Amino acid sequence: MAELRLGYWLSSEERTPPELVDLAVRAEAEGFATAMISDHYHPWVAEQGQASFVWTVLGAIARATTGLEVGTGVTAPILRLHPAVVAQAAATTATLLPGRFFLGVGTGERLNEHVTGAAWPPAAARREMLEEAVGIIRSLLAGGDVNHRGRHFTVEDAELFTRPDAPPPIHLAAGGARTAELAGRIADGLIGVAPSPAQVDAFEAAGGRGKPKLAQLHVCCDEDEDRARKTALRFWPNAALQGAALTELPRPRDFDGLASLVREQDVADVVVCGNDPERHLRRIAEFATAGFDTVYVHQVGPDQDAFFDFYARAVVPHLA
Amino acid sequence: MAEGLPGEGRRQDEQRIGAIADPDVPILRAGTTVGEAAGALGEDDDVAVVLDEDDIVLGLLRRPALGLDPATPVEDVAQPGPSTFRPSLTIKELRDYFDSGHDERALVTTLTGRWLGLIRRSDLFDG
Numbered sequence: 001m002a003e004l005r006l007g008y009w010l011s012s013e014e015r016t017p018p019e020l021v022d023l024a025v026r027a028e029a030e031g032f033a034t035a036m037i038s039d040h041y042h043p044w045v046a047e048q049g050q051a052s053f054v055w056t057v058l059g060a061i062a063r064a065t066t067g068l069e070v071g072t073g074v075t076a077p078i079l080r081l082h083p084a085v086v087a088q089a090a091a092t093t094a095t096l097l098p099g100r101f102f103l104g105v106g107t108g109e110r111l112n113e114h115v116t117g118a119a120w121p122p123a124a125a126r127r128e129m130l131e132e133a134v135g136i137i138r139s140l141l142a143g144g145d146v147n148h149r150g151r152h153f154t155v156e157d158a159e160l161f162t163r164p165d166a167p168p169p170i171h172l173a174a175g176g177a178r179t180a181e182l183a184g185r186i187a188d189g190l191i192g193v194a195p196s197p198a199q200v201d202a203f204e205a206a207g208g209r210g211k212p213k214l215a216q217l218h219v220c221c222d223e224d225e226d227r228a229r230k231t232a233l234r235f236w237p238n239a240a241l242q243g244a245a246l247t248e249l250p251r252p253r254d255f256d257g258l259a260s261l262v263r264e265q266d267v268a269d270v271v272v273c274g275n276d277p278e279r280h281l282r283r284i285a286e287f288a289t290a291g292f293d294t295v296y297v298h299q300v301g302p303d304q305d306a307f308f309d310f311y312a313r314a315v316v317p318h319l320a
Numbered sequence: 321m322a323e324g325l326p327g328e329g330r331r332q333d334e335q336r337i338g339a340i341a342d343p344d345v346p347i348l349r350a351g352t353t354v355g356e357a358a359g360a361l362g363e364d365d366d367v368a369v370v371l372d373e374d375d376i377v378l379g380l381l382r383r384p385a386l387g388l389d390p391a392t393p394v395e396d397v398a399q400p401g402p403s404t405f406r407p408s409l410t411i412k413e414l415r416d417y418f419d420s421g422h423d424e425r426a427l428v429t430t431l432t433g434r435w436l437g438l439i440r441r442s443d444l445f446d447g
Contacts, residue, residue, distance in 0.1 A: 004387025181421050197399045200382075204424035205441060210366065213384075281389065289397050291382040318389045320354065 004288050004319065006311075009073070009216060009298035010037035010061075013048040014235060017057045023304055024061040028068040030308050031316070036073035036104065036191075036214070036296045037061075041080060041112040044238040045259050046252045051112075055089045062096035069100040073216065073296070074173040074191060076108025078126060079118045083133035084155050087140035094164035101164075104191050104214075105134060106173035109247050111255070123247070127182055128152070134170060134186050141167035171214060177202040184208035191215070192292060195283075200291035215292040217283055218271040220300040221310040225274030231301040232271040233264045239300075240266035271300055277314040284319070337414050338407020341428035341437025347371055348394045350378055355390030357381065369427065369435060370398040376433045377404060404429040407436055415444045 008027035010020050020037065027035050039054040054072055061070055077086035090103045107126035114120055121129065129152045136153060139146045140160050148155040171189035174180040180199045183190045184206025190213045192199050200213055218239050222228035232239070237259035238246070249255055267273075272283050287295045299307035346360045346368035361368055361383060368381045379398030388397050404427045405414060414426055418441045428436040 004384045177421070197382075197402075198422070201423045202421055205418065205421050209424055285385070285388050285392075285397050288384040288388055289382065289399050291384060291399075293384040293387075320358070320387045320390050 003293065004284075005033060005294045006284070006316065006319065007034040007036060007214070007294050007296035008032045009296045010035050010070075011048075011298055011300075012038040012040055012052055012054060012057070013043035013050055014300075014302070016050055017052045017060065020052070020057050021060045021064050024068060024070065025064050026304070026308065028065045030312060032068065034069040034071075034294060034296070036071050036216070039072045039075045039104075039112075041115055042252050044111065044236075044252065045255045047235055047256075048252075055093060058093045058101070059096055062093065062101075067100065069102070070097060071102035071171065072104045073214075074104035074106035074171075076106055076113055076126075076130075077133040077137060078108060078129040078152075079113040079120075080108075080116055083136040083153055084140060084146075084158050086133070087137040088160055088162075090137065090168055091141055091160045091163045094168040095162055098164060099166070102169045102171055102189070103137070104171045104173060105130060105137075105187075106191070107179065107247075110250050111252070114250050120248070120250075127179060130172070131182060131186055134172070137170065138167070169212075171212065174199060174203070180208075181206040188212070189214060192290075195286035195290040195292065197290040204291075212294065213292045214294045214296065215287045216296050216298060217287065218298045218300055219280060219283075219307065220271050220273045221275055221280075221306045222273070222301075222303065223275050223306075225276075228273035228275075229264050229268045231303075232267045232273050233262065234301070236271060236300040237262040237267055239270040275310050275314065277318065280311075280315050281318055284315075333410060333412035333415075335411050336407055337405060337409045337411055337426070337428055337439055338436060340411070340443065341407065341439055342443075343435070343437040345369060345438045347435075348381060348398075349373070350393070350395045352394045353390060354386060354388050354392045354394060354397060357394050358386050358390075361386065367425070368394075369438070370394050371435050375435045377402070377427060377429050377435050380427070402427055404433065405439075406431060411444060414439065418444060 040051045077083040094101045110120045169188035172183035172187035173191040180202040184203040190203040192215045220228040220232040240262045370378045379400045380402040381398040385397040426439045
């Protein structure tokens with residue numbers, strides 16, 4: 001069973017595609033074994049500035065790295081992209097990243113999924129859609145001709161001709177116990193955003209015992225803590241938002257409006273700001289204590305050197 | 321039935337869970353460091369129970385915590401206050417709890433928190 005690993009978060013909302021590729025190469029060179037890349041159509045707020053098509057970027061990362069595991073964090077295969085299309089994207093990517101790609105999936109946000117004009121379903125319906133979508137993706141990855149007439153999706157005579165030797169693992173993102181339970185039932189791993197033992201327990205109780213449990217941690221490393229807090233507020237105010245706002249607002253400018261109400265302290269409560277190693281280690285420990293075995297660290301803001309330098313010097317040496 | 325004493329008879333709904341709680345899981349004493357704890361967990365063990373000198377349950381250490389600073393005391397990185405169950409609970413009642421999907425394991429303790437053993441979901445549903 002896995003112990004603790006640190007991973008690197010590739011933030012598609014903040015970085016251009018060439019930067020993402022360069023950062024994946026840098027992460028690998030710095031000793032990170034795994035990275036996760038966000039799959040967005042829009043950034044959360046306009047200041048973040050980017051939102052590239054993740055599958056193209058993954059192709060470039062595949063050819064620029066040699067051993068780094070990379071996964072999507074996360075793809076919502078329910079509206080913007082039909083699960084049959086996501087299956088093809090995942091299969092192609094897995095052939096470019098043999099044995100080092102995982103497909104992270106989730107129920108998505110309206111911010112990214114509304115663009116094709118489809119009605120935005122409530123959470124329970126999205127969970128149901130995701131379960132059906134994962135079944136379709138697995139069927140296609142297994143090979144052969146797939147026909148499916150389900151409650152939400154239809155697949156007609158579809159077959160993936162480009163497939164990896166082994167299908168990539170599918171990890172499912174959960175924000176609560178019900179989705180964690182779904183992850184335990186149908187996924188190969190759990191992706192969490194909070195150090196919640198209850199979520200891990202629900203995942204394990206539903207069949208996830210012994211499977212990977214991945215988590216995301218936001219940080220803003222900077223020797224000047226005051227500047228770090230300002231950077232975090234500027235580029236990642238969405239960290240302080242909770243509940244339905246995250247899944248129901250359709251446009252970055254809607255998040256901009258809400259973010260104008262967020263205070264610096266609200267973001268600093270969620271994003272570890274500054275270069276105090278103890279605070280970083282404590283937050284990582286919270287995830288390990290809850291049972292997460294891989295913590296993907298997202299450095300908010302443009303200064304990624306500050307993260308790599310600080311973690312190599314002051315954080316990683318304190319982990320076993 | 322006295323707390324913690326094994327009962328007789330085969331495993332059935334009205335049997336008390338104190339009779340089937342498994343005490344043979346990795347135990348770590350408060351003050352043990354993460355580095356020292358690494359050897360206590362076997363390859364298939366995903367958790368260890370952290371106890372004080374009076375066998376009172378302090379927390380549940382999950383395997384990923386073994387990747388933290390080896391000098392850290394285990395009680396600092398164990399999940400505090402895990403749900404515990406009294407040995408007088410029946411197997412049916414615990415099975416119903418597991419059915420609710422909240423947990424994969426149950427720690428069985430006396431009312432005062434003294435460690436008795438662990439029951440996994442699979443102990444009640446397999447076979």
